[in-house]
Amino acid sequence: MDLIKNYMDFLNDGKTERKCVALAVKAAEKAGYKKLEDAKSLKAGDKVYSVKMNKTIVLFQIGTEPIENGMNILGAHIDSPRLDVKQNPVYEKDGIVYLNTHYYGGIKKYQWVALPLAINGVVFLSDGKKIEVSVGDDPEDPVFCISDILPHIAQAQMSKSAAEFIEGEKLDLILGCAHQDKKDEDDKDEKKESNKDKILAVLKDKYGFDEKDFASAELEVVPAGKARYVGFDKSLILGYGQDDRVCSFTSLMAMLDTKAEGRTACCILTDKEEIGSVGATGMDSHLLDNVVAEVVARLGENNSELTIRRALANSFMLSSDVNSAYDPLNWELYDKQNSSFLARGIVFNKYTGSRGKSAASDANAEFIAQLRGLLDKADVEYQFAEMAKVDVGGGGTIAKYCASYGMQVIDCGVSVLSMHAPWELTSVFDVEQAYKAYKAFITLK
Ligand code: MN
Ligand code: MN
Numbered sequence: 001m002d003l004i005k006n007y008m009d010f011l012n013d014g015k016t017e018r019k020c021v022a023l024a025v026k027a028a029e030k031a032g033y034k035k036l037e038d039a040k041s042l043k044a045g046d047k048v049y050s051v052k053m054n055k056t057i058v059l060f061q062i063g064t065e066p067i068e069n070g071m072n073i074l075g076a077h078i079d080s081p082r083l084d085v086k087q088n089p090v091y092e093k094d095g096i097v098y099l100n101t102h103y104y105g106g107i108k109k110y111q112w113v114a115l116p117l118a119i120n121g122v123v124f125l126s127d128g129k130k131i132e133v134s135v136g137d138d139p140e141d142p143v144f145c146i147s148d149i150l151p152h153i154a155q156a157q158m159s160k161s162a163a164e165f166i167e168g169e170k171l172d173l174i175l176g177c178a179h180q181d182k183k184d185e186d187d188k189d190e191k192k193e194s195n196k197d198k199i200l201a202v203l204k205d206k207y208g209f210d211e212k213d214f215a216s217a218e219l220e221v222v223p224a225g226k227a228r229y230v231g232f233d234k235s236l237i238l239g240y241g242q243d244d245r246v247c248s249f250t251s252l253m254a255m256l257d258t259k260a261e262g263r264t265a266c267c268i269l270t271d272k273e274e275i276g277s278v279g280a281t282g283m284d285s286h287l288l289d290n291v292v293a294e295v296v297a298r299l300g301e302n303n304s305e306l307t308i309r310r311a312l313a314n315s316f317m318l319s320s321d322v323n324s325a326y327d328p329l330n331w332e333l334y335d336k337q338n339s340s341f342l343a344r345g346i347v348f349n350k351y352t353g354s355r356g357k358s359a360a361s362d363a364n365a366e367f368i369a370q371l372r373g374l375l376d377k378a379d380v381e382y383q384f385a386e387m388a389k390v391d392v393g394g395g396g397t398i399a400k401y402c403a404s405y406g407m408q409v410i411d412c413g414v415s416v417l418s419m420h421a422p423w424e425l426t427s428v429f430d431v432e433q434a435y436k437a438y439k440a441f442i443t444l445k
Pocket of ligand 1: 077243244273321322
């Protein structure tokens with residue numbers, strides 16, 4: 001199996017959380033997983049998955065031990081920073097037709113101008129019909145672009161702070177700018193078709209939806225193009241959405257490739273992490289306990305609320321998310337001895353958060369010791385790190401929401417350079433180590 005090639009395919013084909021879920025369902029079914037909702041009962045050895053709103057997936061392999069002893073849970077997120085299309089997005093200004101967006105997640109806005117962009121997502125008509133839109137990634141497709149000011153006249157812009165020099169409201173994509181025949185303007189009898197009308201006609205003709213259908217759409221603007229190797233030695237990977245599809249893909253593959261022996265194994269690929277794990281498909285919801293309740297209900301024995309609570313409280317979990325890789329060019333931001341380096345293995349963050357560990361989930365020393373023993377035996381390379389120096393910033397993950405069930409959970413993932421940029425960098429070696437670590441974790445006793 002070519003793990004890295006498959007990973008790059010996953011990045012190329014999974015540019016939205018919905019696409020990642022579809023890819024995960026396809027891979028899971030190929031590996032013998034069945035829909036949880038279709039299973040009347042479950043027993044040891046059974047493999048099931050459950051999808052929530054097409055944006056989150058949870059997979060289970062039922063172990064031989066009672067589920068109330070706890071599960072081994074691999075969790076990661078499949079949403080990534082991007083530009084979301086607004087509900088009334090199309091407008092024309094001085095001949096150019098634009099698509100209005102609202103950015104999603106933490107981005108440096110200036111990084112999203114003057115590069116090729118693709119549009120991916122779904123549009124639902126008022127009769128419920130679903131239309132899939134995917135344009136910009138096929139070499140035959142056109143791409144889209146947000147313009148920037150030429151340096152010659154950018155004096156005022158360049159004197160602003162980087163946070164201000166591209167305004168969020170100006171992150172609008174160019175959809176087209178056709179030549180308008182001057183003769184038409186004088187022709188009073190002929191009703192002139194504006195450039196906006198022309199673009200809307202293309203949408204109607206090619207996809208079958210109208211301007212008002214944007215209201216019931218989820219369209220995401222993402223960098224156009226494929227993941228690539230970086231470096232003469234091809235030791236690195238450049239790709240969009242590696243936060244956190246790198247941990248999602250390796251967790252999913254580990255789940256599909258490893259047989260759960262004792263404890264029940266669970267893999268959850270969740271949505272909305274980049275905006276605080278909010279909503280029905282985010283981790284700050286009853287997503288996990290609801291689906292565990294559905295599993296417990298099908299296991300026959302001990303079908304009670306207490307079983308669900310024990311199953312969750314006795315679980316071990318890797319909250320698998322990326323960590324900022326130490327950046328030699330910006331060394332002053334890092335505490336080098338407590339940083340994660342590219343190509344030195346999977347990273348554990350005992351805690352995340354900012355300032356005085358605010359909003360962190362702080363993993364237990366006992367659990368960390370258990371994981372060190374496991375990974376040493378499995379010959380996996382790992383490192384312990386913080387995101388950066390104390391007080392330079394910080395961030396959170398899904399760990400704290402899972403910890404609230406009482407389970408043992410630690411942040412664990414791949415280091416990324418240029419995290420949250422349109423194109424992020426990871427190391428081939430680290431992706432391989434993550435896969436190995438997650439495989440070993442499934443067998444943790
Ligand atoms: Mn992340
Ligand atoms: Mn992130």
